Amino acid sequence: MDGISVEELQLATRNHGMPLEALRWDLTPIGLHYLLTHYDIPLVDADSWRLEVGGLVERPLAVTLDELRARPTVELTSTMECAGNGRARLSPHVVSQPWLSEAVGTAAWLGTPLGALLDEAGPTAGAAEVVLSGLDRGVEGGIAQSFERSLPLQETLDGDAILAWQMNGAPLPPQHGFPLRLVVPGWYGMANVKWLSRITVVDEPFGGYQQSRGYRLRLEEDEEGVPLTRMLPRALIAPPGVPEFLTRERTLAAGPCALEGRAWSGHAAIAAVEVSTDGGATWAEATLGEAPSRWAWRRFGFEWDAPPGRYDLCCRAGDEAGNVQPLEPRWNVGGYANNAVQRVVVNVE
Numbered sequence: 001m002d003g004i005s006v007e008e009l010q011l012a013t014r015n016h017g018m019p020l021e022a023l024r025w026d027l028t029p030i031g032l033h034y035l036l037t038h039y040d041i042p043l044v045d046a047d048s049w050r051l052e053v054g055g056l057v058e059r060p061l062a063v064t065l066d067e068l069r070a071r072p073t074v075e076l077t078s079t080m081e082c083a084g085n086g087r088a089r090l091s092p093h094v095v096s097q098p099w100l101s102e103a104v105g106t107a108a109w110l111g112t113p114l115g116a117l118l119d120e121a122g123p124t125a126g127a128a129e130v131v132l133s134g135l136d137r138g139v140e141g142g143i144a145q146s147f148e149r150s151l152p153l154q155e156t157l158d159g160d161a162i163l164a165w166q167m168n169g170a171p172l173p174p175q176h177g178f179p180l181r182l183v184v185p186g187w188y189g190m191a192n193v194k195w196l197s198r199i200t201v202v203d204e205p206f207g208g209y210q211q212s213r214g215y216r217l218r219l220e221e222d223e224e225g226v227p228l229t230r231m232l233p234r235a236l237i238a239p240p241g242v243p244e245f246l247t248r249e250r251t252l253a254a255g256p257c258a259l260e261g262r263a264w265s266g267h268a269a270i271a272a273v274e275v276s277t278d279g280g281a282t283w284a285e286a287t288l289g290e291a292p293s294r295w296a297w298r299r300f301g302f303e304w305d306a307p308p309g310r311y312d313l314c315c316r317a318g319d320e321a322g323n324v325q326p327l328e329p330r331w332n333v334g335g336y337a338n339n340a341v342q343r344v345v346v347n348v349e
């Protein structure tokens with residue numbers, strides 16, 4: 001792997017990952033959930049804050065937090081992963097937030113369905129997409145902007161997306177989007193707009209930076225590319241034994257070792273998880289446990305009778321849509337969607 005710059009380190013210290021030992025929890029404790037914020041975390045006054053719904057709608061709305069809380073509520077347990085997860089393992093080096101494999105977390109979000117609020121506003125004929133705008137502003141690719149993303153209208157009406165004001169039973173913390181964020185289960189993180197302030201229904205594809213330049217799979221800079229949408233499958237093992245401080249290599253005693261981890265896919269349910277103790281040369285099926293919800297990661301376990309030696313532990317997931325994790329990374333300009341199998345070096349003594 002090539003070296004990372006001080007600027008990338010600056011991003012990495014602002015946007016921390018989920019320590020992989022937190023894979024042992026069904027719900028990621030709030031402070032252990034990964035974070036990705038492009039600009040600054042805004043300070044929002046909840047009393048004067050309003051969510052505006054406008055654009056191509058019959059009835060534009062401006063709703064307070066209390067009005068949202070008075071609407072029908074749903075709890076949605078959802079696994080969220082940054083589209084850049086795995087980027088730092090790509091070669092040639094892609095300059096951006098240098099994630100290894102830890103840009104993931106699962107939370108129980110409480111909020112109100114996005115579709116019902118949009119129904120109330122009443123999209124007019126020709127409505128095609130819904131643009132979600134956050135309060136945070138910055139400059140990216142030389143363009144001053146608010147963080148904004150769109151979703152197809154059909155996804156917002158038929159899908160399970162919610163406008164959330166609670167995370168794991170607590171008010172949404174500032175770093176995760178206080179007072180309100182979108183949660184679109186199954187989609188990569190970038191669609192889950194934080195510090196939501198405006199929802200605009202439009203009749204043509206949204207051309208904002210995060211839609212037309214960022215978050216697209218491209219093999220060359222000047223290619224139009226394909227937008228990222230749903231999460232590809234990934235399985236991660238909670239590293240067994242104890243770590244060496246710097247290298248994070250694991251040490252454990254020979255004998256029975258209960259390996260465990262979590263697997264998810266935004267396309268379909270997890271169909272199988274396999275584990276390899278020889279760097280991917282041979283594979284054995286893991287036992288699948290329960291998922292906390294259809295949109296959350298699924299637990300897996302593997303009983304390993306570990307003989308003394310040095311091992312390269314791997315795991316890979318496949319989903320019911322036929323997607324399987326590749327052994328090697330697939331490079332692209334933005335360094336997105338690298339779901340190549342995880343490798344954990346273990347010394348058994």
Ligand SMILES: Nc1nc2c(c(=O)[nH]1)N[C@H]1C(S)=C(S)[C@@H](COP(=O)(O)O)O[C@H]1N2
Pocket residue numbers: 033034035036037038039080081082083133134135136147175176177188189190191192193194195196
């Ligand atoms: N307003 C706003 N929403 C945002 C972002 C942002 O920078 N600003 N980052 C997005 C990205 S890229 C990801 S991966 C997720 C991360 O959500 P989290 O920080 O709550 O884990 O938020 C998304 N929503």
Ligand SMILES: [Mo]
Pocket residue numbers: 036081082083084189190
């Ligand atoms: Mo992200």
